[in-house]
Amino acid sequence: MKLKYYLRITLRNFFRHRVSSLVNLIGLTTGLTCAFFIYLWVQDELSINKFHEKDDRLFRVMEFQTYSNEMFATNSTPGILAENLKIDFPDIKYAATTTWVGKSLLTYNNDKYFKEESFHVGEDYFNIFTYPLLAGNPDDVLKDKSSICISRNLAEKFFGDVESAVGETLRYENDRDFIVTGVFENIPKNSTYRFDFVLPFEDFKDDNEWVKSWGNNGPHTYVILEEGAEQQAVTEKISGYVKSKNEDGDSNVDLFLKKYSEQYLYGKYTNGVQDGGRIEYVRLFSIIAIFILVIACINFMNLSTARASKRAHEVGVRKAIGADRQTLIKQFIGESLLITIFSMVLAYLFVLLLLPQFNFITDKEISLELTPQIITFSIATVIMTGFLAGSYPALYLTHFNPVKVLKGEIKSSAGEIWARKGLVIFQFTITIILIVGVIVIHKQTSYALTKNLGYDRDNVVFFSQEGTIQDKRDAFFTELRKIPGVASAAGTSHTLLHQMNNTSGLDWRTKQPEERILFENIRVDHEFQKTMGMELIAGRWFDKQFGADSTKIVMNEAAVKVMGFTPEEAIGETIKLWEEHDLQIVGVLKDFHYQSIHREVDPAFFWLGNTWNTAVRLEAGKEVLAMTKVQELYETFCPGFIFEYEFLDKSYQELYESETRIGTLSSYFAGFAILISCLGLFGLATFTAERRLKEIGIRKVLGASVSNIVMMLSKDFTRLVGISIIIAIPISYYFMDKWLESFAYKIDLSFWIFVGTAIISLMIAWLTVSSQALRAANVNPSKCLKDE
Structure with missing residues (x-):
């Protein structure tokens, strides 16, 4: 019964205050849509390479190499490292060497040709990585130098089905024949390596004498540790292994283990210290999602408290007939939650509609399914957003004294006005920071793509x-x-x-x-x-x-x-x-x-x-x-x-694909933040104009021009945006300067970037507010004053 009651009250208030309610709905829906997209992107990033069954024991062997007193981290290792590690260190259960992925030609019966991604891998490869074999045994599928393992996709291309592939002969690079000994499932979309066939590393070793030397690097090495073996302890044991094998004892190499599933996000090193990577973008967009939701919630709070006087009599009457404050708080929170639920449903529909375009922009294959994680995220977001958006209005409206309300003595306090102004400043501060970020990322990416490289890359x-x-x-x-x-x-x-x-x-x-x-x-x-x-x-x-x-x-x-x-x-x-x-x-x-x-x-x-x-x-x-x-x-x-x-x-x-995509995504999310902030200003400007209609009428009768009225209504909002600019510029400068530090060649953070952003922000605010100010200024004074 209570839910039905809250729903009826919510719908009644929605249609009674159409403009502000619609602004709230659009703002929350936009914010939730952005948050949903960012959540899907972040979850996809966090899932990369996490599907391997032995993930907790799967490590990449890497090197620290020292040159001119600077330490560099590299994935390249000696080609004979894996086989020797497995022999000399009992803590290592499986070890495999791989080359680098590249396109190679496979031919069947001289009439089927396919050029697919492939590489050479060690014998233990399918015991290390979870690429399920549909045919063949992980222990011996790559033992013979003349064996080849192909994907389900390639098996169907060549032979029509998986079962027909095993035992067939394929010619590699029109040079030598390999017998299909295994077929593996197609590589999942959240794998950094995407390939369609693998050959034994021993075949590569026969053709490349250099990989047999401890002094040469190039291949990659992966290991599975025995259960109970500790990463740090094994790292300490193998650290000087290459030095001990070097013929002249002179080596600048120290080995270390890096968890394989972490390298995608934590792949950057500075002088031997792990120093970020793609995880920085994951953190950045997570913060952006939170800020966009907060901006949307601020709109809700501002507009709800701004129209408090219109609901004050409702609160006074309810209190007078016995409703306690707790009941009223539940009502207002309930209204907020219902609007948020409706906004989430709309956001879900928008995500379904826009997901193909989002995948195109991000070069991902994200799908929207009602998994337990998605359901949990949706419920948690609705609850947090609903309570955040509705808590302040609920607490504010329910503290009114019913006697004063019914006598019409309720007025906005200075604290309420300053709180509302502070929220607007916070909104636009975040928005301005995002605008600066978009401009800087765009300029740096453009600089990278147009920079004179020292050669002519055109044509x-x-x-x-x-x-x-x-x-x-x-x-x-x-x-x-x-x-x-x-x-x-x-x-x-x-x-x-x-x-x-x-x-x-x-x-x-x-x-x-x-x-x-x-x-x-x-x-x-x-x-x-x-x-x-x-x-x-x-x-x-x-x-x-x-x-x-x-x-x-x-x-x-x-x-x-x-x-x-x-x-x-x-x-x-x-x-x-x-x-x-x-x-x-x-x-x-x-x-x-x-x-x-x-x-x-x-x-x-x-x-x-x-x-x-x-x-x-x-x-x-x-x-x-x-x-x-x-x-x-x-x-x-x-x-x-x-x-x-x-x-x-x-x-x-x-x-610069990564920077380009990040820049594109940032542009969209900054645009949404601007839209939400403008909706908030629009709603507040509408409310302010309505509340000051009689004042406007009197001023017009006394000779005030339309431009005078517009300036009067716009100056307060201009002042708030100006304060936001003053706060946002040093913050945005700091973060953009930190981001640019990752480039050896970069743009200057010129004065005009920030001046331009300030002008853009003011123009957006003026355009948003002036539409309502003009509308109010053009109202016939007789209509404003007819009830006086």
């Missing part, structure tokens, strides 16, 4: 050298450069997007014995500098006219600087590489970015050698025709292979 295509290209490289590049629309083409071991191959094995004349400096190692051909548009600041590039350039080396500015030379001084110096190659410096390139601008440009060197990537610069306007001819040439040299390529500018943009 450059990269693709792998496959098939017979490696054996007929000269012939292939000769024909490639003849294609109309191809401005130039070059071979390289690098993609200019990530750190790929580095070494500390360089010695030079002035190097100190204790110095350890890491250099990026880039193999190229004679046309690379021309193709990429890089600038020489001293010396020359490799040139066939000079003949023996195989004994030459080209450095970047950062390299010669760390070596203690100026670019001019470096020319002619001799470098000893790995104590095997004596290479003379013939050129110095202007610094260029070959990884994200989160990092400063690191030392790098170029030398002639085998390459496995092709860079092609296309003439503007001829891209489509040229790439058609490039594909034809590729297929001539690589029959049976699938031609895939990437434009360098697009790949570069993907480096």
Whole structure:
């Protein structure tokens, strides 16, 4: 009965005070919709890699490497680490080495071709990770070097079903055959690694002698600890293991264990100390969700207390006929909860409607299902929001003295007015901080995407050298450069997007014995500098006219600087590489970015050698025709292979995918915060205008103009927004400055960012308030004063 009663009272008050009730409903619905989306995103982020059954014992073996007194954390480890750890440390039950995920070609019966994500993994792989095998045994599915495990998806593509796949032969890279010994379930969406087949690591080891050395890194190592084994204790045991295995006893490597499921969120290290990662964005959006809900609740509180005088007589009458304060508080809280429940239902419908677009923006596959977690979140949010939104109005309205109320002596107290103003200031302070954040993130991302990188990335295509290209490289590049629309083409071991191959094995004349400096190692051909548009600041590039350039080396500015030379001084110096190659410096390139601008440009060197990537610069306007001819040439040299390529500018943009998505999400949520805050101002402006109608009428009779009235009604709100700006600017500066610290190259937090935000905030407030102020100012004075 009480619920029916509360519902009837709520609906009656909703329709009696349509404007303020609608503002409350829209504000709460918007706030709950934002909170729902953020909750789904946060839950998805927190679930990444958490599905493995042995999650509590699953660790990645990582390295701390020390160079120039700075410690770096890396996932790369020696290729023979896993097999030796399992032998020498009883606390380690399973250990497996993996290579890196990349696309490779699989062929069946010379008529089915698929290029899918794959990598080589150790024998224990399926005992470590929970990728359920639909066929095969985890203990022996990868024991044979000629075995291959494929996903359900790939089994159905090749053979129609899982059962038909086992025992069949697939050809890898048109080079050698593997027998299907296992089929695993498709990789779940909340896994950082997505792949469709795996090959034994022993096969990779046979083709790559370098992985058998303790002095070389590259592969990744994963372990499962025995039950009861402690992470820290095992870390202490294995810490110096690589040092002990190093042939000359000289190593700068310390091993440590990192829980595998934590690395996605806690993957950032600064000088050997874990220092955030994606968890910072999880925290940021969780805080934003709370603030948006609080802003929506503030609207509810403000409008409820503002219209208190209109409900004061109701409270007075109820108290006069015997209703106690507790009963009235329950009524008002009940009304608030009912409105919140209705808002949550609407928010749920909006989330269902907008979820596909949200998934597109975030590049996720989130679905909305009524799981226990979702139900718990919804109930908890409704209760907290309902009580937060309704508690202050309930306590405020029910403290009125019924005698004074019925005599019409009730007036807003100074405390009430200041509380309402304080809530408005809080609202707009949060909104302004969000606006500054959106502007800074957008400007930094734009800066990253438009920054001069030291080379020209426009109209450059990269693709792998496959098939017979490696054996007929000269012939292939000769024909490639003849294609109309191809401005130039070059071979390289690098993609200019990530750190790929580095070494500390360089010695030079002035190097100190204790110095350890890491250099990026880039193999190229004679046309690379021309193709990429890089600038020489001293010396020359490799040139066939000079003949023996195989004994030459080209450095970047950062390299010669760390070596203690100026670019001019470096020319002619001799470098000893790995104590095997004596290479003379013939050129110095202007610094260029070959990884994200989160990092400063690191030392790098170029030398002639085998390459496995092709860079092609296309003439503007001829891209489509040229790439058609490039594909034809590729297929001539690589029959049976699938031609895939990437434009360098697009790949570069993907480096800042995280920042771009965060910026986009922030823009939407800031927009919602602005909307909710404006709804609150709109409601308060409406109420203020209604309450001052007689004053407005008198002023107009006495000669006040419309502009005078608008200014009078707007100035109080302008003052509140001005205070919000003063509070928000130093707070936003602090947090944005901290965020920008993660970039080695960044924008300046200029004065105009904050001035612009202040102007935007004032304009939004004026536009919101002035519509109601104009409406009030244009009312006929006779209508305002007719009951006097």
